Amino acid sequence: TQLLEQSPQFLSIQEGENLTVYCNSSSVFSSLQWYRQEPGEGPVLLVTVVTGGEVKKLKRLTFQFGDARKDSSLHITAAQPGDTGLYLCAGETSGGGADGLTFGKGTHLIIQP
Amino acid sequence: EAQVTQNPRYLITVTGKKLTVTCSQNMNHEYMSWYRQDPGLGLRQIYYSMNVEVTDKGDVPEGYKVSRKEKRNFPLILESPSPNQTSLYFCASSFGGAYQPQHFGDGTRLSIL
Numbered sequence: 001t002q003l004l005e006q007s008p009q010f011l012s013i014q015e016g017e018n019l020t021v022y023c024n025s026s027s028v029f030s031s032l033q034w035y036r037q038e039p040g041e042g043p044v045l046l047v048t049v050v051t052g053g054e055v056k057k058l059k060r061l062t063f064q065f066g067d068a069r070k071d072s073s074l075h076i077t078a079a080q081p082g083d084t085g086l087y088l089c090a091g092e093t094s095g096g097g098a099d100g101l102t103f104g105k106g107t108h109l110i111i112q113p
Numbered sequence: 114e115a116q117v118t119q120n121p122r123y124l125i126t127v128t129g130k131k132l133t134v135t136c137s138q139n140m141n142h143e144y145m146s147w148y149r150q151d152p153g154l155g156l157r158q159i160y161y162s163m164n165v166e167v168t169d170k171g172d173v174p175e176g177y178k179v180s181r182k183e184k185r186n187f188p189l190i191l192e193s194p195s196p197n198q199t200s201l202y203f204c205a206s207s208f209g210g211a212y213q214p215q216h217f218g219d220g221t222r223l224s225i226l
Binding site: 100 | 117146148153154155156157158161169171172203205210211212214215216217218219220
């Protein structure tokens with residue numbers, strides 16, 4: 001089992017602030033996905049990063065994959081209440097999809113108006 | 114509408130009474146998987162399937178069975194449920210494998226008394 005550590009576990013900030021959450025592992029991942037989950041629903045994919053050093057942007061969300069492909073970060077600029085949710089990272093190791101997918105425990109994010 | 118459908122959404126049952134949670138997807142996806150989500154433990158993969166008649170154990174397969182007789186269906190079977198299987202269960206599917214975006218169902222909340 002490949003472990004993914006997410007930090008912080010909980011984060012509550014005011015609307016308009018910036019924040020960064022982290023996803024770290026001692027293992028190398030072929031690809032890493034970020035999901036957001038809202039109460040009563042399944043996770044929904046935000047982005048997939050594949051190349052070491054890759055940066056992807058999704059509106060106010062910026063995702064970065066570490067150069068060694070062992071870690072990733074999610075930065076949110078000017079957070080809004082609609083960003084509230086559980087943010088999950090998930091790593092896949094084989095590169096060909098033959099293995100399973102390992103999720104981190106997630107970061108619970110609350111954006112207060 | 115592309116979707117992953119789980120049934121039932123909620124179930125309360127007793128120890129030892131066999132149950133099946135169904136999962137169906139209408140996207141012609143090859144890869145399907147089951148997860149359980151528990152507070153403090155996150156999402157953990159139970160079983161996954163790369164295609165019809167091909168299934169593999171995930172991280173927590175004990176006490177569960179699956180089958181993949183048709184591409185669209187991937188039922189999760191609890192032959193003799195126990196209280197430690199009380200959890201929120203998610204089915205997911207993707208086109209190709211674990212490295213592809215996972216489409217999740219809305220979850221099944223199981224309570225085993």
